[in-house]
Amino acid sequence: MALNPHPDAAPVGDSAGSSAGVNPLTLGLDTACQLFRARAHAWRDAPALRRKQRGIWHSATWGDYYEEARAVGLALAAEGLQRGAVVTVLAENRPEWLYADMGAQCMGFIGNGIYPTSSPEQVEHILVNSDTQVLLVEDDEQLDKVLAVRSRCPLLKRIVVFDTEGLRGLKDEQVVDYASFVARGRALAQSGAAAFDASIDAGTPQDVAFLVYTSGTTGAPKGAMIAQRNLMFQLGTVRQYLTVEAGDKTLSFLPLCHIAERMSTVFNQLALGYIVHFPENSGTVANDMREVSPHMVFAPPRFWEKLYSQIELFMRDAILPARSVYRLALAQGMRAADARLAGAPRAQWDTARLRLLRKVAFANVRDMLGLASIKNAITGAAPVPPELLKWYLAIGVDLIEGFGMTETTGFVCATPPGRIKVGFAGRSAPGVDVRLGAQNEILVRGGNIFAGYWKQPEQTAAAIDADGWLHTGDCGELDDDGFLAIRDRIKDIIITSGGKNITPSNIENQLKFSPYVSDAVVIGEARHFLTCLVMIDHENVANYAQEAEVPFTDFASLTRAPEVLRLIHDEIEAVNQQLARVEQVKTFRILAQLLTAEDEELTPTMKLKRRVIAQKYAGLIEDMYR
Amino acid sequence: MTAPLLCVRNIETWYGPVCAIRGISMEVTAGRIVAVLGANGAGKTTLMNTIAGVVDPFKGSIEFDGHPIARKDADEVARAGLVLVPEGRHVFPFLSVADNLAMGAFARRDRSGLAADRERIYGWFPRLRERQDQHAGLLSGGEQQMLAIGRALMAQPTLLLLDEPSLGLSPLLTREIFNIVTRVNGETGMTILVVEQNAAVALAHAHDGYIMELGRIVAADTCAALMQKDDVREFYLGLGAAPAAGARKQRWKRRKTWR
Numbered sequence: 105m106a107l108n109p110h111p112d113a114a115p116v117g118d119s120a121g122s123s124a125g126v127n128p129l130t131l132g133l134d135t136a137c138q139l140f141r142a143r144a145h146a147w148r149d150a151p152a153l154r155r156k157q158r159g160i161w162h163s164a165t166w167g168d169y170y171e172e173a174r175a176v177g178l179a180l181a182a183e184g185l186q187r188g189a190v191v192t193v194l195a196e197n198r199p200e201w202l203y204a205d206m207g208a209q210c211m212g213f214i215g216n217g218i219y220p221t222s223s224p225e226q227v228e229h230i231l232v233n234s235d236t237q238v239l240l241v242e243d244d245e246q247l248d249k250v251l252a253v254r255s256r257c258p259l260l261k262r263i264v265v266f267d268t269e270g271l272r273g274l275k276d277e278q279v280v281d282y283a284s285f286v287a288r289g290r291a292l293a294q295s296g297a298a299a300f301d302a303s304i305d306a307g308t309p310q311d312v313a314f315l316v317y318t319s320g321t322t323g324a325p326k327g328a329m330i331a332q333r334n335l336m337f338q339l340g341t342v343r344q345y346l347t348v349e350a351g352d353k354t355l356s357f358l359p360l361c362h363i364a365e366r367m368s369t370v371f372n373q374l375a376l377g378y379i380v381h382f383p384e385n386s387g388t389v390a391n392d393m394r395e396v397s398p399h400m401v402f403a404p405p406r407f408w409e410k411l412y413s414q415i416e417l418f419m420r421d422a423i424l425p426a427r428s429v430y431r432l433a434l435a436q437g438m439r440a441a442d443a444r445l446a447g448a449p450r451a452q453w454d455t456a457r458l459r460l461l462r463k464v465a466f467a468n469v470r471d472m473l474g475l476a477s478i479k480n481a482i483t484g485a486a487p488v489p490p491e492l493l494k495w496y497l498a499i500g501v502d503l504i505e506g507f508g509m510t511e512t513t514g515f516v517c518a519t520p521p522g523r524i525k526v527g528f529a530g531r532s533a534p535g536v537d538v539r540l541g542a543q544n545e546i547l548v549r550g551g552n553i554f555a556g557y558w559k560q561p562e563q564t565a566a567a568i569d570a571d572g573w574l575h576t577g578d579c580g581e582l583d584d585d586g587f588l589a590i591r592d593r594i595k596d597i598i599i600t601s602g603g604k605n606i607t608p609s610n611i612e613n614q615l616k617f618s619p620y621v622s623d624a625v626v627i628g629e630a631r632h633f634l635t636c637l638v639m640i641d642h643e644n645v646a647n648y649a650q651e652a653e654v655p656f657t658d659f660a661s662l663t664r665a666p667e668v669l670r671l672i673h674d675e676i677e678a679v680n681q682q683l684a685r686v687e688q689v690k691t692f693r694i695l696a697q698l699l700t701a702e703d704e705e706l707t708p709t710m711k712l713k714r715r716v717i718a719q720k721y722a723g724l725i726e727d728m729y730r
Numbered sequence: 731m732t733a734p735l736l737c738v739r740n741i742e743t744w745y746g747p748v749c750a751i752r753g754i755s756m757e758v759t760a761g762r763i764v765a766v767l768g769a770n771g772a773g774k775t776t777l778m779n780t781i782a783g784v785v786d787p788f789k790g791s792i793e794f795d796g797h798p799i800a801r802k803d804a805d806e807v808a809r810a811g812l813v814l815v816p817e818g819r820h821v822f823p824f825l826s827v828a829d830n831l832a833m834g835a836f837a838r839r840d841r842s843g844l845a846a847d848r849e850r851i852y853g854w855f856p857r858l859r860e861r862q863d864q865h866a867g868l869l870s871g872g873e874q875q876m877l878a879i880g881r882a883l884m885a886q887p888t889l890l891l892l893d894e895p896s897l898g899l900s901p902l903l904t905r906e907i908f909n910i911v912t913r914v915n916g917e918t919g920m921t922i923l924v925v926e927q928n929a930a931v932a933l934a935h936a937h938d939g940y941i942m943e944l945g946r947i948v949a950a951d952t953c954a955a956l957m958q959k960d961d962v963r964e965f966y967l968g969l970g971a972a973p974a975a976g977a978r979k980q981r982w983k984r985r986k987t988w989r
Contacts, residue, residue, distance in 0.1 A: 646753065646946075649740070649753070650740050650742070650752075650753035650789070653739055653740045653789075653790065653791070654740070655737075655738075655739045655740060655755030655757075656755055657755060657756060657940065657947040657949075657950035658947060658948055658949050658950050658988060659988070661950065697989065698987065698988075700985065700987060702985075
């Protein structure tokens with residue numbers, strides 16, 4: 105699939121163009137919608153989106169994308185929505201998500217997304233809080249959630265269903281299927297296409313583009329308003345972080361409600377022109393990734409760890425020659441990675457011999473992982489274990505770290521290409537200022553700082569001070585080169601009964617480096633020692649038990665097995681070795697229930713919620729201090 | 731607590747490149763009826779065949795009455811007192827019912843008790859007595875199942891493995907077979923491990939239960955406790971929350987969590 109169909113691809117990828125005055129990434133336009141329209145005209149016949157359905161990839165060109173978004177936009181307007189009305193999508197990643205989101209924004213409406221794993225109560229909270237007027241849902245299952253709560257959402261006018269399988273018998277005035285909704289929009293476009301253009305022209309940089317409800321490890325989720333100017337600022341500087349070009353490929357598999365995936369699937373594409381692919385479903389991601397072989401992957405460290413342990417397990421069962429070649433090449437590759445991270449000159453870690461070895465030994469590994477063509481491998485949201493980083497360097501993948509949050513419209517900083525520094529999340533782009541405030545809190549100022557929380561001025565004032573600095577709530581460090589390291593959430597800092605300040609996430613992250621620990625919560629506020637609750641990684645611990653011949657039946661029995669307790673104990677002890685005495689975890693408990701994203705204990709991104717855990721497992725916690 | 735009669739630890743069984751059961755551990759306590767439930771292709775029959783020595787596990791160990799039996803031949807395992815009633819019955823069609831039963835006692839050394847045992851089996855399965863001179867191939871499906879169980883009982887097993895005794899039988903006959911299984915267990919204290927698709931009947935008659943999915947055990951408990959689990963009620967017993975009057979039928983499936 106060699107694709108280079110963009111007639112004007114070169115200037116897009118060429119940062120030298122900016123010296124001419126017009127930034128080729130944003131074309132000097134005011135809003136992402138205007139940029140979308142310009143790209144749709146310029147790249148009309150080039151593919152923009154691809155989706156796999158029943159095993160076959162279907163493409164939509166930029167022209168198709170624009171027409172479909174216009175149809176949705178006009179159909180939404182026909183519902184009587186005014187500029188500033190909120191349009192929400194409750195679905196897994198799929199092209200219709202983008203058509204709805206982009207169509208709505210072009211008409212001056214505000215986009216919004218809800219995690220498909222949300223409970224009906226969470227759906228209700230967001231629908232009510234955001235004043236959603238039109239909701240687009242995935243299918244029968246998601247529709248049922250809405251139907252259960254819609255009586256309490258007075259502003260909700262219309263529900264559009266993408267996939268109507270199983271809904272033939274449904275007669276409901278409020279519900280319409282996506283196909284007829286779009287057909288109505290297409291009919292309107294025959295005569296009313298000018299209205300769509302006019303709406304795009306009427307957009308201003310101050311317009312709110314979309315809301316992102318923060319996953320909320322604490323408190324009820326609140327909607328962060330991302331303005332068009334935030335988007336255009338980020339698109340204008342995206343070259344600082346990414347090197348992918350027009351015609352390159354990406355796979356959209358993390359939730360689109362999250363700022364990182366939203367930017368990478370919907371908006372960065374407008375600047376860089378890559379082709380976004382949608383997997384068949386969440387179970388086929390590994391296969392689809394192998395098939396697409398994306399040029400850019402952004403995923404949390406957990407994802408990269410999974411890929412790594414998959415290869416390690418696979419090699420354990422491989423034939424002897426394959427195993428020895430792998431071990432030999434890996435040892436050399438790791439040494440080279442060490443040299444590189446230590447700052448040795450290129451000649452020491454990039455020799456012809458090493459390149460050959462990488463090619464012979466690791467080409468298949470990269471193929472199997474779907475990383476054969478990777479240009480930008482990015483991780484964030486949690487620190488990366490140095491060993492993992494080195495493994496990827498050894499097999500020839502430069503895994504880089506980034507730091508960003510919803511309130512900064514994605515990136516604050518990221519590792520500059522070729523300048524990996526372990527433990528640091530890189531440097532910010534020009535125009536983004538980073539400094540440390542009280543308690544070493546990371547403060548950020550720049551064009552990427554969001555427009556505030558939806559209908560919550562006090563919360564907004566608490567987040568952004570009078571001088572425009574965003575208080576991230578994270579504490580960290582800045583080195584002389586301007587590289588930023590993230591330490592912890594300030595409000596999570598534990599003060600023990602001995603008066604010691606302890607940063608729990610530092611300990612938790614080290615615990616999470618273990619393949620057997622999926623997540624952990626360290627406890628110790630006003631106590632005289634630290635303890636922790638551990639969520640084990642079901643697959644890896646089950647594999648361990650199987651290898652070590654530890655009998656178990658269901659998940660709960662696995663968490664009770666003495667050998668598993670010893671395994672986790674040893675993992676914690678190994679971490680304790682690297683910690684000061686007051687920071688050492690004295691005892692632990694394993695959560696006996698297999699939690700899913702639907703459970704209130706987890707955020708949609710599968711992190712444990714500290715507050716909920718502390719409440720729900722109070723008995724278990726007390727037990728550790730008895 | 732006494733040691734379990736059968737102790738399966740971490741067995742893994744492959745058919746060529748296909749991993750049919752991927753790490754199963756279970757315990758069967760003497761005197762209990764233990765049910766293994768699961769959908770088609772979950773690996774239940776493979777589990778039975780692995781325990782009985784028909785196929786060898788790739789990894790793991792099986793202890794029966796304190797002795798390792800994994801990777802032993804099926805006849806050796808049967809002589810040790812662990813007898814399998816295979817799925818699909820497999821009676822000898824051209825032998826009479828009485829001869830079929832006699833074949834079950836092939837490996838027994840104590841000839842003296844044979845007649846008494848046969849009488850006992852005729853007592854449990856009166857239909858077999860009525861047809862003792864008929865060719866087994868002429869029996870109905872339910873009668874063939876009774877014969878297959880009877881044949882296995884003639885070997886005086888310590889542990890009886892039943893692989894889908896309800897296969898192709900009406901609900902009424904299924905219940906009848908299970909009633910007899912319960913009776914045999916009650917009267918002789920024989921331990922029985924039964925694989926079953928009819929979850930309602932199996933959970934009602936067995937003491938302990940295991941649920942298998944895709945080659946792994948996802949739930950293990952007493953049958954009484956299993957019947958309380960939401961997922962078991964919805965997916966195995968068909969007792970999901972009934973839709974409110976007038977409400978649309980729910981077409982999508984909840985994800986199982988096995989709580």
